[in-house]
Amino acid sequence: MPPPDGYHHNSNEDDVNSPNSPLNFLDQNYQELHQNCLTENTLYNDELFPPDNSSIGLFDDLPPQVDMSQVVWKRPAELVSDPNLIVDGVSRFDYAQGSVLGNCWFLAAIGALTFEKDIIKQVMPAEQSFTKDYAGIFHFRFWRFGKWVDVVIDDHLPTIDDELLFVCSKTSNEFWPALLEKAYAKVCGSYADLHAGFISEALMDFTGGTHMYYTLNTAPADLWKIMECAFKSKTLIGCGSNSATTPEENELLHGIVAEHAYTVTGVFEVMSEENAVQLVRLLNPWGEEEWRGDWSDGSPAWDTVCEEVRKICHEVLNNGEFWMSMEDFTNIFENIDICCLCPDFLDDSAECHWTSKRHFGRWNAMITAGGDINETETFWINPQFRVKIDELNEECASGQRPENILVSLIQNHEKRNRNSQENFNIGFYVFEIPFEASGNKPKYEKSKRQVFVRVLH
Incomplete structure (x- = not known):
């Protein structure tokens, strides 16, 4: 709800638009702008989110190796010879968080988004590419406080020494993560305005769905069952880890980054020496740094399950994704956010x-x-x-x-x-x-x- 500066109440005002009929953010019409560029044979330059410091914004603290005076905005074609929006589909392993911007909450939500292809098509409209009808212009759609908006951007990206300043793709010629991040930064005012936040914000902006929040130390006893049912529906799930105020507390996290957002990417029950164990799979948006406790990639606990289950679940890869028991999850993580298009799954x-x-x-x-x-x-x-x-x-x-x-x-x-x-x-x-x-x-x-x-x- 808006802050208290006057009273207005509509008792039943539902959205009048949809992802297929969004409002034009800042009155910029993608189709018109795109067609004008094609007609004039020019590349689009976005005057409302220009390639300069106003779009980057002001950071309170920067890594010592980052000199903002060295930032150069470049189009993907200036960085690689064959830029692509998407290479071999959209995956949670396509990107890693940059070292400058603390937007783990946003990138953890993207990790959840990659599981729902229908929702991805809503957020990232099809028929955009760096080949057919390319004009340096792209658009993305977000649900913002009750309305779907279509956000237009050009493809200038901030770089230092030809490396992307913020989110980076693990495949050098894939640019959907950087362009999606830029579009969201435009909606929020600047890149710096993405610094710090709650994963629920981005989950709702991707879906316009219903949000559920559980504090894990008081969560219902059947939370794992709720999560299992949620994964069978169009649901995005993320979580946040506990804080650590001392080095000793941080060491007890066994590789979990304190006060950090993670994507919940799966749940699975295994039989370990005839005992049922409920597992949760998580993804660190850094693209590395994983859990080192029981059921981690190198844990001997995997030797206690059958080979068929190990083939399904167990991978030893430093990709930021890992399994842990539900018990460890509820002890080490503080909260979980579930965002769904419809909460039907609650009734199973x-x-x-x-x-x-x-x-x-x-x-x-x-x-x-x-x-x-x-x-x-x-x-x-x-x-x-x-x-x-x-x-x-x-x-x-x-x-x-x-x-x-x-x-x-x-x-x-x-x-x-x-x-x-x-x-x-x-x-x-x-x-x-x-x-x-x-x-x-x-x-x-x-x-x-x-x-x-x-x-x-």
Whole structure:
């Protein structure tokens, strides 16, 4: 929700656009600009995100070996003889995080994105290349605070000594990671505005989906099962590691980077000496630096499973991806983010289908910001929404989680430069409304429930 500078509320305002009919970001129309370049036989130059320091932005701290005065913006054709947007498909192993920009949260989300080909096509429209109708112009699509936007960029990329300054591809002539990162930097204001963040931001911007967040030390006992079901649907999953304040604490992480974003790339259950072990597979967006504990690439634990499982799961490669037990995962990692197009998988049944509604609201500091539940005189003035849960069919009602409601809250950034936007402390309460107080029949029917969702600032 936007910050409190006036109140506006639409009770049921769903998106009017889609990935196939996005809004033009900064009023730049890709088709028109592309055609103009082809007609005039010129390469596109983006005046709204130019190849200069304004697009890089200001960094508080830089590695000592990086001299920004040495940055030269070059097109891919100036770096390699045969540039390609994609080489042999899109993979989580195509790229590695650069040493300048701390955007592991964004790159970890990209790792999750590579598993969902349909979503990739939404974010990175087809029929773009460095050969057919090439004009130095590309476009990408993101979901931003309720609206899909189409973002146009030119293909100038910042380099030092002919090496890309930020994300780099492991295949030298593949440029989709660098161009995707540039488009997202444009949306957020600059490359520097990508420094530090939460993986949930990028997961939602790639999908426009529903976000679920679990703190691992208080996660439900069946979280691994939830993750297993999620991987069978169009779901993107990432996580963040715990902090470490001393060298001793850091050593206990056994190769896990403290306060770092990772992609969750798989779950698998193995039989280890007749004991079932639930495993989680993770990817470090650095493209290296892996877990060194049990079930890591070099762990003797793999000798306790059958050869067939080892062929499926076990690889000894320094590519940043590794397995660990669910127990170690919940101890060493702090949280997990699950972003899905639809949370049907929560019921683990093909018969259960969720419906969704989106509400837009605004706080006014004096009128609608009523504080938390302890503010008894003003709490009632917070924005509130009523949700009716209709009768469930027999299949859903008998499931593990009948009558689910999932509430996700997002703050709308009104400033383009992401790091200049203050994040407010916001939250919500969910209350069940007694049926006799809901204005319906006085008789209480268990199959139908209504709840209030009260949002507070």
